Amino acid sequence: MRNLKLIIKREYLARVRNKAFVVMTFLSPLILVGMIVLIAYLVNLNAETQHTVAVSDESGQFVKDFRDSKDVKFIDLSAIDLEAAKTIVREKEYYGLLHIPAVKENTIPEIQFFAKEAPAFGFLSQMEKAISDKLTNRQLLAQGIDVDLIEASQAKVEIGIQNFSGEKTSKMSTYVKMFFGGAAGYLLMMFIIIYGNMVMRSVIEEKTNRIIEIIISSVKPIHLMLGKILGTSLAGITQFLIWVILGGIMLTVITAIAGIDVFTLHGPQQQAMEQVSDNELRQLVIDIARLPMALLLVSFLVYFIGGYFLYSAIYAAIGAAVDNETDTQQFMLPVILPLMLGIYVGFFAVIENPHGIVSIVFSMVPLTSPIVMLMRIPFGVPWWELAISVGILIITIAGVVWVAAKIYRIGILMYGKKPGYKELYKWLKY
């Protein structure tokens, strides 16, 4: 126990004092915040330009329906011949020319948009909608139907979601849950890969330095392995906490200085918010507040520790089996594969149906359960499912650590061999 503590301390300090660690820890939030600010700036820049669009409406029926907005200004060039209008648009560098040919009543005109570059998708659909609405209304009128009557008789249905215990939720809450679950799962995967690799490199370093035999004559290999995993995980937690704190501070400071409203950044969500009523916006805040935050945090911690342990034991065994980092390639696939699988299953199956059979199975299979279960938790997971999943995870960890320790024990003292899976299997029996 005393030795384990010494090893954890050394490993922790070795990681934390590493220049790359310091640089990464303090630079990453800077880069992240810098990128957010840059994106925000670019989005604003894009939005602020007002395009000028010329309209050549030979039918003369639509031009009055185009009203100037924040983004678009319309110029009526219907009086001029089409070719002349084109020249003007080109010379004045307008955004484009909308040409509506003269047509008979009740037929749909073949409308063209002339521009130097293909116009923004949003702009086109806006135009299309305006013209279609107008045409539709006109055709309805021609059939003798009162448009106002239609307007008045339109019924808008919204299905309110409510669970059996009577809590109301909005459709927004699904997005919220997806976001929180997805973020947690993704973070976990990144952390496992980064810190698992760190454990592996540290094992390889001890092998190539040939210090391993000196250490191993004083401590048990399993202690060295566990100390390494624990020490490195502490370094990871340190880095994570620094990021959270630094990122929070910097984001606040920079947004305050630049005067950018962070909430305008979420384009699609912004639109979504405009569509929902005030009432639903309030519901969103309630939804976020009602997320099982405590459960999410606790399970993040549990699954994070569990998943990290599981994978870093495998990473440690890989490190012990090889002589240098290039030899690790052949063993990396089986490690990365379940992680990627977890992420994909999470992003597709869980979002589609958080309580479907695929979601449930993958949140039980130990190699993917940390990621998939984290994504499911915001949608509400029965406690017994959690218990089974964590139980399976713990049992698997015990097994994997046991196997990894065996490979590790033999591997750290093997030099010059580039072992395959067959060789590793043999080591298990030594």
Add this chain to the structure above:
Amino acid sequence: MDHLLVAENVSKRFGDFTALNNISLEIPRGSIFGLLGPNGAGKTTFIRIINQITMPDSGRMLLDGHPLRPDDIAHIGYLPEERGLYKSMKVGEQALYLAQLKGLSKAEARERLKYWFERLQIQDWWGKKIQELSKGMAQKVQFVVTVLHRPKLLIFDEPFSGFDPVNANLIKDEILQLRKEGATILFSTHRMESVEEMCDYLALIHRGHKLLDGEVNEIKRQYKSNTYEVGLISNEPELLRKELEERFEISETEFKSINDDLKLKIKIEPEASPNDLLVYLTSKAQVNHFVEVIPSVNDIFIKTVTSNA
């Protein structure tokens, strides 16, 4: 005799490969014991079993009369052949860490390290990183770490490799000093000069089998061939050679001499006395040189290994 370490029928297999086959050894307390063997003989496996890095398949190791226990690690100092240190860690910090792993308290470790660093005049290295030191310098640090916790049993695997002659001598003197202070030393090497010079006992293992063991002088006596190296001055050397050839088994040999001698190796019957040979020779020629040929450990090593190949 009082034995610090006793190996009883120790065997170890890795898959189909037998690394150690029923090895029994006794290492007397306070001795310097040479464990010899060509590469791949099983020396390192044997040492790893002593260090409890590997467990034997059968047989047992007794330290001080009891089977090895985990806390015996504190009584053993091991300098492996493949040795290194953390490159980016400072010398002092690293030495403290390794000493603490051996069970010393931090204060105690610091005090003893100070003593050793001064003794080997390497105080200036304390704050340096290992990567700034040369290989030989790093080896000195490793040596200090090995002996720092004053183990009863010191195991050195090829201790002199990587040292220049000056430092090799320094380390040799330190090892002898440690023995004087009561440590028992197990040497593993295939460098025979050092065995010749330092060891009281030796064991020879080859392909996992123990070929011979015992006191160095005793073994040498067993392997002597009753051969004497002589330098003779005679007026008629060819005639003398023929005469000798008829009576003894002789062969040409070479040694340094200022005279133009007849240089021969003469083998006599085991029960015959060298005195008789000398008397006979003096009656025939002037004897400038008369030495018993004592087999070197190297000779014994090669002879035993090749005859068992």
